[in-house]
Amino acid sequence: MKTKRLVELAKTIRSKNAGTDKITFDIIFREKKNYELIKKSKVLTKQSMAKLFSIPKERISDFVEFDPAYAVKFTIRRTHPSGSPGETDVFGCQQYPPLLDLEIPVETKGSSTARGGKRSSHRVGRLRSPTSRTTLSKRRKRR
C-alpha cells in the first residue's frame, strides 16, 4: 500500500508544555482531506502513541480529534514536573520528532486495490492499457 510520511501531510507537528506536569502534542492539517485521511488510517491513536513513546497508555491523559482545526491532539503526563533536576526539555517543545516519520497509508481501500493492482501488474510486465500507463508516468513525474 502506498504511504506518505506524516511530515508530508501535516501543516504543523509540535509539542509543548501544558502546564507544569504535562506535554501536549498537536498535529494540524491544512487540508480537510489529509485530516480525514489520518482519522481513517488509525495510525494516530492512544495505543499507537503509547507504543511509539514506550509509555503506558495511562500516561496519555487526553487524546482528541479536533475538527474545527483539522487537528489531532494528545497529551502525556511527565514523570517529573517541567524544569526539575535532570530535565532535558524545559519547554517540552522537542518531543514531537518521532511523529514526523510515521507512515500513513494514502489510498483508500477501494482505490488502493485499483492502483495497487496497476502498479503490481506493471512490475511483472503485464500488458496494460495506454491510459493507465499515461496516468502512471504522470504520477511518477510528480514525485
Add this chain to the structure above:
Amino acid sequence: MSKPYLRILCPNGHLGFAPTKEESFWIGAKTKPDYYCCDSGSDDIGPGPLGSDTSVSPYEWEKHDLELMLLAAREQGVPMMIGSSGDTGTNSRVDMYVEMIRDLSRKHGLSPFKLVYFYSEVDKEYLRKKIRQNIAIEGLDGRKNLTLEELEKTERIVAVAGVHPFIKALEMKADVIIGGRSSDAAIFAAAAIHEGFPENHAYYLGKVLECASFCAEPYMAKETVIGTITHEDVKVTAMHPDQRCTVASVAGHAMYERSNPFFEYFAGGALDMTHCKYEQFNKKTTRITGHVFVPIQGKTKVKLEGSGKMGERYIGIVGIRDPYSVRNIDKMIDWARSQVEERLSGKEYQLYYHIYGKNGVMGDLEPVKEIRSHELCIVVEGMAPTREVAEEVTLIGSRQIFYARLPEVKGTAGTAAFPIDGVLPAPAGYEWTMNHVVPVDDPMELFSVFETTVG
C-alpha cells in the same frame, strides 16, 4: 448602558520575554483600542525563577514593552492592564514593574494617573492552617492533595488570579493596573466583564488574545492583535500587515499549551469551547461564537504555583569520539557514577547524565535506541545541598568518564575530551512543588490590592 462593542489590544503573549514588535503595535494603537492588556508570565520557564524570585526576561525588554503600552494608553486616556509581572508575578516583580511605570512616567513627563497594583504571593502559614483544618488543597493533573511535607519543601507560592482583582482595580478607576500572578486570559476577560459584556464572550476574548499573534498566521511572534467583543460574538484581527487571523489559525490556537482544546479553567469557572464556531469575517479577522462560560458550583478554587529548592548545581561538559567508547557509553557512565558514589557515599547528592547523540533531548521517550552519531556530548548535572559538594559531584562525575575502565579501549591516555578543564556553576535546581487549587470563601482573599498616584 453598556457599549455595543469593546476593542482590546494585546501586543505580546509574554511581555518582556522577547521584545514587542513595534510596527504592528503602532498600527493597532492608531485604531484607538479601548484597553491595552498583556500578561507577562508563564510557567513554561521552569520553577527556577519563582523559587529564586528572579526574572528570566531582561529588565530592558520588560521596560521597553511597558513603555509602548503606557505611552499609547496614556495618550488615549484608556486603561492599561498587566498580569503576572516579571515572569512569575511574585511581589518583588510587581514592585519592580510599579517602579518601571514610575520611571517611565518621569521620563516622559506624563500627567498624574492612578496606578493600582495587587500581590499574588501566598503565605505558607495560610496554607498550613487550611491543611490543619482538613481543607483539601487539591492536586491538579494527577497530583495528590497537598501535604504539609510538600508545603515545607516549597520556597515561594503564588496564587493565579482570575478576573476578581482586575475588576476590583477597574472599579477603583485605575488607569494602569500592575498585577501579580494571573491567569492570562482573565486580564482581558476582566475588562470586558467590567464593561458589561457577557461572561461567555468575555472569557473567550481573553482566551484568544492571551498569546497575541500566536492566533494568527503565518507564524510570527510578538506581533499585536486586537480582539473585539460584542454582546453576540468575539472577533480577532491581526495587526501585522502580513498576518491574518484565519479559521485555521484561531482554531489551532485553541489547542496551544493546553491538555485539550475544549476547556480552559479559571478561578470561578471554566470556559467550554466544545461548540465553538469559527468564521472568516474578513481577510484579517475571524469571528467566533458558541463558547460557554460555566461558573463553578460551590466555592471558588484558586490555582497555586509553588517552587522549592532542590539544591546547588554544577554542570560538566564531556565529549566522546572513540567509536568503541560511543558504543559502550552506558558502561562508561556506570563507571563514573560508581566513582562518585565511592567518594560521596552517605552524602546527599543527585547526578544526571544528558547524553547528546543518544537520547539527550528525549530521555526515555526516545524511540531511536541505537546510537547513530560518531561523537557524543555528555552534559553532567550534579546537585547537592552545598555548592562545594555539588561541584565535587559534578567534577568526579565528569572527570571519571576520562578514566573509564573499558577492557578493549585503545586510547589509554584518556577516554574523554574536555572543552574546558573543570565544571561550571549553574543556577540552583528547583522543582514545581505545587500545582494545586485551594478553595476560598472570597475570591479576593489571596490578593491584596493597593493604589497610588503616579506623576
